[in-house]
Amino acid sequence: MMMRCQALLGTFVEITIEEGDCCAVDDAFSAIKQIQDLMGFHNPLSELNQINRWAHQVSLQVHPWTTEVLRVAQEIHKQSNGLFNCGIGHRLVAAGLLPRHIDYSEYELGGIEDIEFTGPQTLRASKPVCLDLGGIAKGFAVDKAVESLIANGIKSGCVNAGGDLRVFGETPRSIQIRNPNQPSQLIDIGSLQNGAIATSGLYFANRDQQESYFINPLAQDESEAHIQFSDSYSILAHECVYADALTKVLALSKEQDHPCFSHFEAQAIKIAA
Amino acid sequence: MNWKPNPFAIVGLAMVSAPIIAHAKIYVTVEQAQKILFPNKQLTEGPIIITDDLQERMRVASSIRHPFQGDLIWKTADGGWLIVDEVVGKHEMITYAVGLSPNGSVVGIEILEYVESYGYEVAEAQWRKQFIGKTAKDPIKLNQDIQNIGGATLSCKHITDGVKRVAVLYDLALKTK
Numbered sequence: 001m002m003m004r005c006q007a008l009l010g011t012f013v014e015i016t017i018e019e020g021d022c023c024a025v026d027d028a029f030s031a032i033k034q035i036q037d038l039m040g041f042h043n044p045l046s047e048l049n050q051i052n053r054w055a056h057q058v059s060l061q062v063h064p065w066t067t068e069v070l071r072v073a074q075e076i077h078k079q080s081n082g083l084f085n086c087g088i089g090h091r092l093v094a095a096g097l098l099p100r101h102i103d104y105s106e107y108e109l110g111g112i113e114d115i116e117f118t119g120p121q122t123l124r125a126s127k128p129v130c131l132d133l134g135g136i137a138k139g140f141a142v143d144k145a146v147e148s149l150i151a152n153g154i155k156s157g158c159v160n161a162g163g164d165l166r167v168f169g170e171t172p173r174s175i176q177i178r179n180p181n182q183p184s185q186l187i188d189i190g191s192l193q194n195g196a197i198a199t200s201g202l203y204f205a206n207r208d209q210q211e212s213y214f215i216n217p218l219a220q221d222e223s224e225a226h227i228q229f230s231d232s233y234s235i236l237a238h239e240c241v242y243a244d245a246l247t248k249v250l251a252l253s254k255e256q257d258h259p260c261f262s263h264f265e266a267q268a269i270k271i272a273a
Numbered sequence: 274m275n276w277k278p279n280p281f282a283i284v285g286l287a288m289v290s291a292p293i294i295a296h297a298k299i300y301v302t303v304e305q306a307q308k309i310l311f312p313n314k315q316l317t318e319g320p321i322i323i324t325d326d327l328q329e330r331m332r333v334a335s336s337i338r339h340p341f342q343g344d345l346i347w348k349t350a351d352g353g354w355l356i357v358d359e360v361v362g363k364h365e366m367i368t369y370a371v372g373l374s375p376n377g378s379v380v381g382i383e384i385l386e387y388v389e390s391y392g393y394e395v396a397e398a399q400w401r402k403q404f405i406g407k408t409a410k411d412p413i414k415l416n417q418d419i420q421n422i423g424g425a426t427l428s429c430k431h432i433t434d435g436v437k438r439v440a441v442l443y444d445l446a447l448k449t450k
Contacts, residue, residue: 003420004309005300005384007369007429012384014300016420022309138426162426172275178424184364184389186422188279195274201425207364234423238274267276 008032009040009138011162015145017154018171024152028145028159035141038063039133041089044101048133051115052089053102055125059118067121069133069140070112072241076136077112079260080249085217087111089132091225095211104130111217134213139198139244142166146240159240166196166240178203180232180273187271189234196240200247201232203273216252227252230273237266297388303357303370307347310355310372310381316347319354321446330445335438337431346447351375354447356439357385360431365389369432377443382436 003016004025013032015025038047047066054060062070076084090109092098110127117123133140138161145159146166156169167173172193176186180203202212212226219225233251237243242264249260256268301309307316321343323331331341337360345357352375359368366388372380 003298003300005298005387007382007384007432011426011429012387014298026309158421160421160423162429163422163424164426165421165423167421172277173421175421175423178422183424189423190276190278192277192421193275195276197423199423199425204425204427232424236274236276265274 004029006032009036009141009161010042011138013141013145013162014160015149015157016160017149017157018169019156020149020152020154024149024154027152028148031144031148032141032161035065035137035144038066039069039137039140041092041098041132041134044099048131049101051123051125052130055115055123056110056128059122059124061122064121065140065144067117067123069136069241070115070123071117072140073112073133073136073245074115076242076245076249076260076264079263080246080253080258082111082113082218083249083252083260084135084245085111085113086131086133086136087114087129088215088217088225089130091215091219091222092132092134092213093130094222095213095226097211097213098132102130104128135248136241136245138162138164139196139240139242142196142240142244161240164196164198164240164244166243167192168194177232177234177269177271180230180271183207189269192236195236195238196243197234197236198240198243198247199232199234200251202229203232206230214248214251232271232273234269234271235261235266236269237264242266297386297390299386300384303345303385306357306370306383306385307355309383310370311349311353314349314351314353316349316355319346319348319450320344321346321442323446327442327445331438331441334441335434337434337438341438341442348450353380354443356442358435358439360435362431365431367431367435369435371436371439373439373443373447377440377448379436382432384432 005014040046073086090104093100107128110129114125114127142159142161146168156171158167172191174191177189179185183203212228214227215225216227233247235243235246246266250268323343339361347355354373357370368386370383374380
């Protein structure tokens with residue numbers, strides 16, 4: 001068994017494989033690094049920031065992975081009636097949680113619904129947008145890393161990006177979730193085989209006295225945008241991109257049987273603080 | 274997807290009778306990190322004495338107070354460097370390796386160990402000592418059954434800070450060697 005860890009996507013990404021060589025793990029980390037380079041908000045030259053800067057003025061050609069993640073984001077936006085929306089970057093910029101690359105103050109900003117695909121890999125925006133993929137790209141990166149491992153012949157393993165994880169192969173793996181009351185304590189929630197689980201919780205942000213990075217996209221103004229909660233919200237799904245994004249729908253709606261979850265064959269778990 | 278829920282952790286239940294404490298994970302040894310960052314390259318030890326001035330400049334650049342130990346440094350024949358460093362946060366201690374190319378650019382960063390605990394424990398040098406030189410095969414407190422931890426995302430900011438101080442080390446001490 002091999003277990004490696006690198007600091008990527010602003011967190012610790014852990015890759016575990018039952019059997020296989022280092023090269024397969026290196027390739028999987030490279031896939032995650034590529035997603036960080038394409039979709040990171042911090043890097044002013046990322047494709048995401050090119051979209052934020054130009055998409056309302058010109059049509060842009062983007063990487064197939066960027067297309068893929070934006071299409072999933074639109075699908076979840078639609079199914080959740082707008083509870084999930086990546087067009088909240090400006091809220092996080094205003095709170096100082098993300099760097100300010102562009103001054104949006106004179107614009108009325110749109111959301112993920114304002115992105116139009118004009119070709120298989122070209123898009124433009126009908127309004128200026130400030131997209132942040134922080135609520136979905138981690139899960140997407142986990143999926144791409146798993147795909148890369150499988151393509152390299154790895155039969156069984158786990159990719160865990162700071163708590164959003166996916167297991168693959170025949171071996172069921174027991175999953176522990178942090179107790180929102182005491183995050184160093186873990187709760188064994190059962191075993192998972194060929195599936196993903198992602199969790200939203202603010203306990204680390206609260207512990208470190210940081211402003212909540214959890215944004216309600218339907219909020220009309222700044223003062224209502226940041227959501228506070230102390231519970232832990234997890235979603236189980238086939239793929240981590242859905243698990244990651246749907247935790248936002250759960251934490252905002254607080255409905256474990258929101259129709260969105262059955263649509264994506266996902267399951268919700270709330271751990272009360 | 275096949276999920277078998279733990280009957281004790283049914284949806285909505287806050288606590289399970291016996292909590293499992295997240296402690297430590299050891300990923301790779303120094304030797305393994307050397308092979309990952311510099312495959313097929315011969316490394317020779319090149320420890321550095323860290324002067325007070327250098328220590329201070331590294332502290333200012335990174336805002337890490339925990340002093341840098343200069344004893345885990347290696348050099349490749351073509352001028353690359355491998356530095357093993359440790360950062361200690363309020364709640365965690367992380368050992369990591371940075372590979373630098375001959376011109377000082379980062380070729381890779383690999384996490385060796387991640388130890389998580391309460392602040393007071395991490396602050397104790399004595400407590401930290403128990404992890405030094407351990408490998409993933411050592412039983413100590415490492416609970417090998419705990420591998421897949423889900424939860425809110427942890428920040429890797431300490432690693433970013435750590436790499437900042439390694440960059441200062443390269444500029445002021447390694448570049449001219």
